[in-house]
Amino acid sequence: xxxxxxxxxxxxxxxxxxxxxxxxxxxxxxxxxxxxxxxxxxxxxxxxxxxxxxxxxxxxxxxxxxxxxxxxxxxxxxxxxxxxxxxxxxxxxxxxxxxxxxxxxxxxxxxxxxxxxxxxxxxxxxxxxxxxxxxxxxxxxxxxxxxxxxxxxxxxxxxxxxxxxxxxxxxxxxxxxxxxxxxxxxxxxxxxxxxxxxxxxxxxxxxxxxxxxxxxxxxxxxxxxxxxxxxxxxxxxxxxxxxxxxxxxxxxxxxxxxxxxxxxxxxxxxxxx
Numbered sequence: 343x344x345x346x347x348x349x350x351x352x353x354x355x356x357x358x359x360x361x362x363x364x365x366x367x368x369x370x371x372x373x374x375x376x377x378x379x380x381x382x383x384x385x386x387x388x389x390x391x392x393x394x395x396x397x398x399x400x401x402x403x404x405x406x407x408x409x410x411x412x413x414x415x416x417x418x419x420x421x422x423x424x425x426x427x428x429x430x431x432x433x434x435x436x437x438x439x440x441x442x443x444x445x446x447x448x449x450x451x452x453x454x455x456x457x458x459x460x461x462x463x464x465x466x467x468x469x470x471x472x473x474x475x476x477x478x479x480x481x482x483x484x485x486x487x488x489x490x491x492x493x494x495x496x497x498x499x500x501x502x503x504x505x506x507x508x509x510x511x512x513x514x515x516x517x518x519x520x521x522x523x524x525x526x527x528x529x530x531x532x533x534x535x536x537x538x539x540x541x542x543x544x545x546x547x548x549x550x551x552x553x554x555x556x557x558x559x560x561x562x563x564x565x566x567x568x569x570x571x572x573x574x575x576x577x578x579x580x581x582x583x584x585x586x587x588x589x590x591x592x593x594x595x596x597x598x599x600x601x602x603x604x605x606x607x608x609x610x611x612x613x614x615x
């Protein structure tokens with residue numbers, strides 16, 4: 343969501359309108375100091391506040407979408423977004439360490455076609471999971487998506503089964519998968535790998551759902567609660583495990599990686615610290 347107009351060198355919170363200087367806003371990882379609104383991050387910003395500096399090694403950086411159903415102007419739109427987002431597709435994957443603990447990561451970017459899942463996004467997610475399985479590494483995926491990418495038709499819908507299968511194989515191999523759901527995560531991504539984590543984390547206030555609220559209301563003929571499909575509402579109904587503020591996310595992920603490492607107290611039948 344774009345910020346509202348503000349004086350030069352400042353930004354305005356998209357939720358409450360509070361004006362903050364850019365330096366303070368960036369140090370807070372784009373979280374409003376007044377209302378705690380978590381402004382959406384691009385993949386570079388997410389990587390910077392998650393990874394150990396210099397540890398990220400990208401996987402499959404050259405993969406990019408074709409135009410499987412001949413959708414008009416699809417190639418030109420993808421090309422423009424590749425330039426503005428500095429990535430070939432709506433997800434970036436790779437190996438990294440978080441406070442010294444190794445993992446495979448996937449970061450979806452809502453600024454690239456609203457993080458929609460086409461054939462390349464599904465393939466990169468699948469390969470990241472398979473890479474983690476082969477190397478016996480935990481996998482962490484930050485999700486944000488409007489769902490399946492309509493410009494690729496049935497090919498986009500096929501990614502739901504493919505990514506879910508990769509999660510299942512990772513699980514069968516005894517490896518950890520952490521899903522971190524950020525704003526917004528909807529449609530086919532919610533209906534597949536986003537909600538299949540061994541541990542499902544959400545950021546505060548994130549929109550989480552499948553169909554839109556208005557569509558659901560029109561279908562069932564009932565008014566839904568104001569907080570419907572927020573991270574807080576979803577957690578209250580058992581859909582996620584924990585809500586973690588952005589400034590605590592790195593510490594939380596490091597702690598989870600630590601207690602799930604083979605040879606730690608968890609695996610020895612003792613209480614983890």
